[in-house]
Amino acid sequence: MTDLDPMDSRLRAYGERWRQAAAPSPVVEPERLDRGHTARTWSLVLASAAAIALAIVGVTHLVGGNPPGGLTAPITSPDHAVATAPKTPGLPSAGPTAADGAQRKAVLRSGVERIQGFLDAYRRDGIVVAARKYLAADAQLTSAVGVPRLASGSVVSAEVSSWESADQFTLEVGLDLHFDGDAGSWNEGHNDRFVTFTRTDGALRLDFATSP
Amino acid sequence: MEATLIGGRVAVANGSAHDFADWVEPHLPAMTRFAGRLVPSADRDDLVQDALVRAWRRWPTYDTDRGAPLPWLLAILADQGRRTRVRARPRALPLSDDGSLVDLTPADLDLERAISGLSARQRMAVDLYYFVDLDIAAVAAVMDCAPGTVKATLSQARARLRELVGDNDD
Numbered sequence: 001m002t003d004l005d006p007m008d009s010r011l012r013a014y015g016e017r018w019r020q021a022a023a024p025s026p027v028v029e030p031e032r033l034d035r036g037h038t039a040r041t042w043s044l045v046l047a048s049a050a051a052i053a054l055a056i057v058g059v060t061h062l063v064g065g066n067p068p069g070g071l072t073a074p075i076t077s078p079d080h081a082v083a084t085a086p087k088t089p090g091l092p093s094a095g096p097t098a099a100d101g102a103q104r105k106a107v108l109r110s111g112v113e114r115i116q117g118f119l120d121a122y123r124r125d126g127i128v129v130a131a132r133k134y135l136a137a138d139a140q141l142t143s144a145v146g147v148p149r150l151a152s153g154s155v156v157s158a159e160v161s162s163w164e165s166a167d168q169f170t171l172e173v174g175l176d177l178h179f180d181g182d183a184g185s186w187n188e189g190h191n192d193r194f195v196t197f198t199r200t201d202g203a204l205r206l207d208f209a210t211s212p
Numbered sequence: 213m214e215a216t217l218i219g220g221r222v223a224v225a226n227g228s229a230h231d232f233a234d235w236v237e238p239h240l241p242a243m244t245r246f247a248g249r250l251v252p253s254a255d256r257d258d259l260v261q262d263a264l265v266r267a268w269r270r271w272p273t274y275d276t277d278r279g280a281p282l283p284w285l286l287a288i289l290a291d292q293g294r295r296t297r298v299r300a301r302p303r304a305l306p307l308s309d310d311g312s313l314v315d316l317t318p319a320d321l322d323l324e325r326a327i328s329g330l331s332a333r334q335r336m337a338v339d340l341y342y343f344v345d346l347d348i349a350a351v352a353a354v355m356d357c358a359p360g361t362v363k364a365t366l367s368q369a370r371a372r373l374r375e376l377v378g379d380n381d382d
Contacts, residue, residue, distance in 0.1 A: 007370040014320050015342035021316070025244035026257040028236060030229035033268040138331035146358055162295040170294060185356055192273075193356075194291050207332070209287060209356060 107166045111197050112158050114204050115173060119153035136198060136205040148184040153177045156190075167199035232268050239282045242344050246286055249339040250293035263289040283353035286344075290336070290354070326376035334369035337362055 114134060121130035127147045131140050141147065157174035175191045177183070196207040227235075236243075240260070247259040267288050274284060316324075327338060333355070340351045341362075352359045 005370060007374050010319075010323065011338065011342040011370070011373075014323055015345065017316070017320065018343055019245060019345065022245065022248055023253075023256075025240040026260055028233035028240065028264060029261065030233050032261060033229040033232065033265055136332075138333040146360065161291060164295075170291060185352070185358065194287070196294065209290065 103166055104160065104163065107169065108158065108160060108171070110204060111169070111171050111195070112155050112173075114197070114206060115155050115158075115171075115175075115195060118206060119150065119155070119175070119177075123150045123153060134206050136196075136207040137200070139207055146184075148182055148186060149180040151178045151180045161194055167204075168197070170194055170196045227271075229268065232271055235281070236264065236267065236285065239285050242282055242346070243285055243289055245344045246289055246339065247293070249343050250290070259289065259293055263292040266292055279353065280350075282346075283350060286340070286354045287356075322377050323373070326373050329376050330369055330372055334365055334372065337365040338369050341366060 118130055118134035121133055127144050127150075128141050154176050155173055156176050158171050161170040161172040163169045172192065172194055175193060176189060177186055177191055179186065179188060194209045196209065197204045198207070199205070243263065244256065244260055247256045247263070251259050263285070267285055270288070274281070327335060330338065336355060337351060340346050340354055341348070346354070348359045348362050352362045355362065355365075357365075
């Protein structure tokens with residue numbers, strides 16, 4: 001990247017040695033893909049059903065579509081891989097215990113609210129203020145130069161992607177975003193993102209990453 | 213394997229597992245290198261296979277308009293790595309069959325320890341650029357930020373590494 005930075009040269013040299021020393025890549029095993037697919041399909045159905053039911057309630061409330069407690073059909077893009085949402089509430093907990101499932105539901109609700117709060121702050125106050133209030137420490141910005149200006153944004157779908165605890169988890173979310181001018185690396189309209197939540201100083205901090 | 217137009221975006225419809233294997237194979241070396249930076253060497257191949265299963269499940273939703281598949285695959289790998297990684301991030305050191313370190317100098321070990329002291333985003337940028345050997349544009353696609361942001365992040369990471377390894381590095 002720069003010929004004048006010794007650390008750059010050192011990293012390049014070490015990176016090359018590291019790659020040369022590493023073992024060869026594994027091969028793709030088509031049979032394992034199908035076995036893994038089957039097993040995960042069932043676990044996703046069981047683990048996601050309650051979470052998605054809750055997300056529907058929470059998201060429709062947040063986007064102002066229906067009063068809390070009412071369920072509507074899921075808001076998903078045609079090619080977004082979210083399991084079909086059930087139309088009735090009260091599905092059994094996806095966790096190993098009822099208490100664990102209840103906690104996950106509450107945390108999922110909180111996570112969706114945090115994302116919507118970030119989008120609202122981004123639109124209203126700009127990205128620097130929104131980042132300071134909602135994003136992880138290493139995602140902070142000192143300037144909005146080059147960052148797209150958000151005109152409107154809402155969370156339209158959410159499911160748990162990974163779960164370590166109520167203080168560390170990742171959601172895969174569908175977002176409907178519209179920008180004033182260039183959208184940059186975002187899509188105008190539907191966006192899928194992984195959002196990792198980490199509790200820091202009592203608050204859930206967000207970290208956005210690319211999502212399939 | 214068929215590409216169909218859904219909602220104005222091209223989506224890849226379900227192909228066979230062998231179709232997927234052929235599609236992903238060119239990207240396996242980069243995926244493997246990244247996996248080797250995320251988890252201990254002994255767990256590297258398992259992480260790659262788990263990420264492949266997840267990518268295979270999501271394959272019907274892959275949007276070819278987003279560009280090359282590699283950033284999509286690496287993002288899945290990164291997320292899968294978060295599921296399995298221990299809080300104390302292990303040093304991603306290549307090992308020979310007898311478990312000894314391969315071809316690394318003491319200075320390399322110092323640098324590896326310093327890299328583990330970077331923030332998550334700085335570490336990701338360093339891993340993708342210097343170890344997976346992606347260009348700036350590809351790193352930006354994986355990290356979902358502008359190329360200028362990647363350059364700034366790498367610059368900050370190098371400055372931090374200079375502090376961590378001491379001023380007498382080179």
